[in-house]
Amino acid sequence: MDRGDVTVPVLIIGGGPIGLGLAADLGWRGVECLLIEKNDGTIYHPRADTENCRTMEFCRRWGIAEKVRAAGTPPDFPRTVIIVTALTGFEIARIERPTHGGEAPLPYTPERTQRCNQIRFDPILRELAESFPSVRLRYKCRFESFVQNADGVTAEVTDVVSGRRERIHAQYMIACCGGQSSVAKSLGIGFDGEPVLDHNVNIMFRVPELWKYHDKGKCAFNFIMGPEGNWGNVMEVNGDDLWRLGVSGFDEPVDPKKIDPHHYIRRAIGTDIPYEIISVNPWTCRSLVAKSYGRGRVFLAGDAVHQHSPAGGIGMNTGMGDVVDLSWKLDAALSGWAGPDLLASYEAERLPVGRRNVRVATENFFLSRQQFDEPLTPIVDATPAGEALRRELGKSLVEQRSKVHIFDGMALGYRYDQSPIIWPDGVTPPPEMKTDYIANACVGARAPHAWLADGRSILDLFGRGFVLLRFGGGEADTAGLEKAARAHGVPFTVCDIADPEIQKLYERRLVLVRPDGHVGWRDDAPPADPAAVIDRLRGAAT
Numbered sequence: 122m123d124r125g126d127v128t129v130p131v132l133i134i135g136g137g138p139i140g141l142g143l144a145a146d147l148g149w150r151g152v153e154c155l156l157i158e159k160n161d162g163t164i165y166h167p168r169a170d171t172e173n174c175r176t177m178e179f180c181r182r183w184g185i186a187e188k189v190r191a192a193g194t195p196p197d198f199p200r201t202v203i204i205v206t207a208l209t210g211f212e213i214a215r216i217e218r219p220t221h222g223g224e225a226p227l228p229y230t231p232e233r234t235q236r237c238n239q240i241r242f243d244p245i246l247r248e249l250a251e252s253f254p255s256v257r258l259r260y261k262c263r264f265e266s267f268v269q270n271a272d273g274v275t276a277e278v279t280d281v282v283s284g285r286r287e288r289i290h291a292q293y294m295i296a297c298c299g300g301q302s303s304v305a306k307s308l309g310i311g312f313d314g315e316p317v318l319d320h321n322v323n324i325m326f327r328v329p330e331l332w333k334y335h336d337k338g339k340c341a342f343n344f345i346m347g348p349e350g351n352w353g354n355v356m357e358v359n360g361d362d363l364w365r366l367g368v369s370g371f372d373e374p375v376d377p378k379k380i381d382p383h384h385y386i387r388r389a390i391g392t393d394i395p396y397e398i399i400s401v402n403p404w405t406c407r408s409l410v411a412k413s414y415g416r417g418r419v420f421l422a423g424d425a426v427h428q429h430s431p432a433g434g435i436g437m438n439t440g441m442g443d444v445v446d447l448s449w450k451l452d453a454a455l456s457g458w459a460g461p462d463l464l465a466s467y468e469a470e471r472l473p474v475g476r477r478n479v480r481v482a483t484e485n486f487f488l489s490r491q492q493f494d495e496p497l498t499p500i501v502d503a504t505p506a507g508e509a510l511r512r513e514l515g516k517s518l519v520e521q522r523s524k525v526h527i528f529d530g531m532a533l534g535y536r537y538d539q540s541p542i543i544w545p546d547g548v549t550p551p552p553e554m555k556t557d558y559i560a561n562a563c564v565g566a567r568a569p570h571a572w573l574a575d576g577r578s579i580l581d582l583f584g585r586g587f588v589l590l591r592f593g594g595g596e597a598d599t600a601g602l603e604k605a606a607r608a609h610g611v612p613f614t615v616c617d618i619a620d621p622e623i624q625k626l627y628e629r630r631l632v633l634v635r636p637d638g639h640v641g642w643r644d645d646a647p648p649a650d651p652a653a654v655i656d657r658l659r660g661a662a663t
């Protein structure tokens with residue numbers, strides 16, 4: 122090793138929400154890691170706005186859910202979606218989203234889908250990550266290349282300020298460096314799907330209390346339709362003075378210097394009002410998922426492995442699911458209790474979710490960009506023909522777009538059915554749905570939420586290690602599983618739950634929940650071979 126080289130157990134490339142989420146989760150577990158980010162951490166063109174209820178459950182686990190809520194769109198700002206000809210024009214459709222935002226409790230999650238734009242969300246993640254002594258964040262440090270062997274990874278990086286080249290040695294390297302990441306290519310990993318669905322431009326602008334200039338009221342999403350169909354979307358960014366107009370459907374990449382953002386803002390609002398343009402950011406909509414999530418000691422997460430339409434707010438949320446799955450496995454590998462297959466199960470569990478989410482986001486894209494056989498010419502007319510068209514269209518739009526904008530099924534219903542590190546019990550799980558979530562404790566599923574007698578959610582028990590839930594008065598013998606876990610240093614606790622309603626939800630008297638909060642094994646009686654169950658769940662079955 123040369124002088125100046127750095128050695129660290131986990132090197133994270135990229136300080137977007139996914140790199141920061143991984144650093145935070147590793148830090149929360151006490152795992153030493155270094156994150157490098159080529160920029161200074163300023164977010165010039167914020168994208169993600171919506172943390173679904175699963176991401177909010179992770180935030181709850183990390184102790185920042187309250188902060189995210191406080192920093193996000195105020196709870197009383199309606200998460201309503203409207204489709205209009207302009208904000209001051211005709212209303213075509215309106216979709217209320219009672220399970221998003223607000224404060225009223227939901228039966229199936231202790232959290233609610235929250236809107237908190239990355240300009241506020243990422244700094245909360247950063248502050249959390251930096252609060253752990255085992256985490257180091259290094260900005261203005263650019264990743265260049267890497268080599269790996271059986272013992273570790275060596276990354277070449279450049280200090281952007283001094284221009285100095287350095288080497289970082291790590292046991293594992295995780296690429297969270299977004300859609301332009303070179304790491305997949307270096308590993309020889311290709312992508313399935315479409316590299317271009319369309320080209321778009323986002324225009325961030327400032328208008329305090331925009332809703333005072335029109336009669337539609339406060340709404341999170343204001344889709345704008347013209348004779349050519351849906352061409353734009355005005356979204357609230359902070360529930361106050363920041364708005365983002367997305368203009369879609371360009372055939373070529375947008376050159377910000379060649380478009381007139383004022384034209385689009387005026388058309389979306391429908392009248393002249395005072396506003397300030399903050400940024401104009403072109404982007405390309407894709408539908409891509411990597412064929413593999415890593416090789417050897419290098420793994421990829423977030424947009425580095427899946428890029429898709431933002432319709433339905435799935436991207437960052439999927440990436441958060443990736444890192445929560447990977448983090449406890451890295452911890453296990455570094456702590457010595459992982460079997461040889463545990464890290465490989467990251468791909469087995471998350472690639473199918475990535476494929477599903479890219480497919481759904483692409484369906485959402487086509488639902489949102491619905492093509493019409495003929496121009497909807499009368500749509501903006503104050504005539505009976507215009508009114509009839511808007512009424513007719515409104516009905517179908519509510520039905521179609523509800524599938525895009527209500528997504529608790531997507532957020533909570535994903536399962537790891539085909540995982541090599543769960544112990545299937547032969548029960549057919551409920552169907553996975555986009556909009557609705559059916560609470561269940563099937564093996565591979567997210568262990569479902571229920572309130573405990575002391576006011577905590579049962580989810581508050583999960584995260585640090587394996588938790589064996591024992592229902593029915595502590596009669597079932599857990600000694601075999603405890604002994605098998607202890608034999609390999611697997612973190613393991615037993616929790617007795619007396620509530621018969623929760624037992625009904627979990628369906629078995631013994632339910633073993635993994636550190637990521639997914640059910641790994643369940644039965645009414647202790648397993649005949651507890652060591653085999655523990656070995657399977659720690660990736661040591663082969």
Ligand SMILES: Cc1cc2nc3c(=O)[nH]c(=O)nc-3n(C[C@H](O)[C@H](O)[C@H](O)COP(=O)(O)OP(=O)(O)OC[C@H]3O[C@@H](n4cnc5c(N)ncnc54)[C@H](O)[C@@H]3O)c2cc1C
Pocket residue numbers: 134135136137138139140157158159160168169170171172262263264265297298299300302323367404422423424425431434435436437438439440
């Ligand atoms: C218009 C729009 C709206 C969206 N809304 C939502 C939403 O509401 N909810 C949602 O879940 N998702 C949403 N998404 C998707 C979401 O923004 C992305 O999925 C998310 O930002 C991906 O995070 P990431 O950390 O993987 O990648 P990125 O956010 O791209 O971050 C990657 C980081 O890596 C750094 N980096 C890159 N190369 C290097 C290098 N060589 N060395 C060091 N650092 C490097 C970059 O500077 C960057 O900071 C939206 C996307 C768009 C386009």
